[in-house]
Amino acid sequence: xxxxxxxxxxxxxxxxxxxxxxxxxxxxxxxxxxxxxxxxxxxxxxxxxxxxxxxxxxxxxxxxxxxxxxxxxxxxxxxxxxxxxxxxxxxxxxxxxxxxxxxxxxxxxxxxxxxxxxxxxxxxxxxxxxxxxxxxxxxxxxxxxxxxxxxxxxxxxxxxxxxxxxxxxxxxxxxxxxxxxxxxxxxxxxxxxxxxxxxxxxxxxxxxxxxxxxxxxxxxxxxxxxxxxxxxxxxxxxxxxxxxxxxxxxxxxxxxxxxxxxxxxxxxxxxxxxxxxxxxxxxxxxxxxxxxxxxxxxxxxxxxx
Numbered sequence: 001x002x003x004x005x006x007x008x009x010x011x012x013x014x015x016x017x018x019x020x021x022x023x024x025x026x027x028x029x030x031x032x033x034x035x036x037x038x039x040x041x042x043x044x045x046x047x048x049x050x051x052x053x054x055x056x057x058x059x060x061x062x063x064x065x066x067x068x069x070x071x072x073x074x075x076x077x078x079x080x081x082x083x084x085x086x087x088x089x090x091x092x093x094x095x096x097x098x099x100x101x102x103x104x105x106x107x108x109x110x111x112x113x114x115x116x117x118x119x120x121x122x123x124x125x126x127x128x129x130x131x132x133x134x135x136x137x138x139x140x141x142x143x144x145x146x147x148x149x150x151x152x153x154x155x156x157x158x159x160x161x162x163x164x165x166x167x168x169x170x171x172x173x174x175x176x177x178x179x180x181x182x183x184x185x186x187x188x189x190x191x192x193x194x195x196x197x198x199x200x201x202x203x204x205x206x207x208x209x210x211x212x213x214x215x216x217x218x219x220x221x222x223x224x225x226x227x228x229x230x231x232x233x234x235x236x237x238x239x240x241x242x243x244x245x246x247x248x249x250x251x252x253x254x255x256x257x258x259x260x261x262x263x264x265x266x267x268x269x270x271x272x273x274x275x276x277x278x279x280x281x282x283x284x285x286x287x288x289x290x291x292x293x294x295x296x297x298x299x300x301x302x303x304x305x
Contacts, residue, residue, distance in 0.1 A: 014268040026077035028292035031257025034083035062261030086140035118150035149188040161196040174205040183210040206237040226257035229273035
């Protein structure tokens with residue numbers, strides 16, 4: 001037990017030291033997972049089995065109860081985070097939205113999160129979520145195995161674009177390609193809704209270059225750093241060194257994300273790797289806090305401990 005406490009304290013010290021040296025009030029993590037316990041248990045069981053979308057061992061570093069996970073993020077100085085929920089079948093999204101709304105009500109530092117699935121009811125429950133003050137949506141094209149350009153979702157994307165609410169979207173083909181992953185299907189959505197505030201999860205890995213192209217074409221497209229650059233990811237989908245200058249050029253639209261708690265390494269590693277990219281302190285401040293603060297209207301006083 002003593003060793004565990006010491007390791008936890010050391011990790012906290014490293015994370016807090018990271019943002020403290022940058023002069024930030026903390027971190028904003030746009031890609032964290034909180035979901036109903038029975039759903040999370042199934043997700044963890046999938047990771048434990050190294051399922052077909054993974055193809056390799058994937059230990060969960062922060063396998064804790066919900067209150068412990070919240071305490072861990074807060075000890076790290078994460079001032080705002082998300083509860084990324086996502087359905088894999090019809091009839092699931094509205095229920096997840098209800099859970100996420102209740103979670104946000106009792107967790108004021110969590111951005112109010114919603115999701116959707118291509119089904120006739122989608123426009124209705126997304127409209128209700130927007131009216132209820134949802135701040136971010138999650139769309140998992142890979143796990144959901146749906147075409148984001150499905151006509152059933154056209155009014156959904158339109159309403160979200162009109163409201164200006166960001167959507168964190170797993171649309172890249174990592175860790176394994178799906179029928180509708182890659183820049184093509186989501187590119188059709190952007191062509192129809194060019195004002196959409198789309199946050200491409202995982203920097204779009206492994207199609208980094210193609211998703212950077214979309215970000216340059218559409219000013220509302222952002223990218224999150226979730227799992228990018230880490231030792232775990234670089235083994236199978238390395239970030240191309242030639243694209244590092246574009247990281248700087250798109251520095252006002254790159255957001256820090258971790259995938260907490262479902263990461264196979266310590267939280268600090270996801271931050272530490274950002275310092276290996278030949279970017280300056282201003283870029284790090286923007287990515288780890290300021291870009292998200294601007295996107296969601298979070299002031300530095302709003303997030304004081």
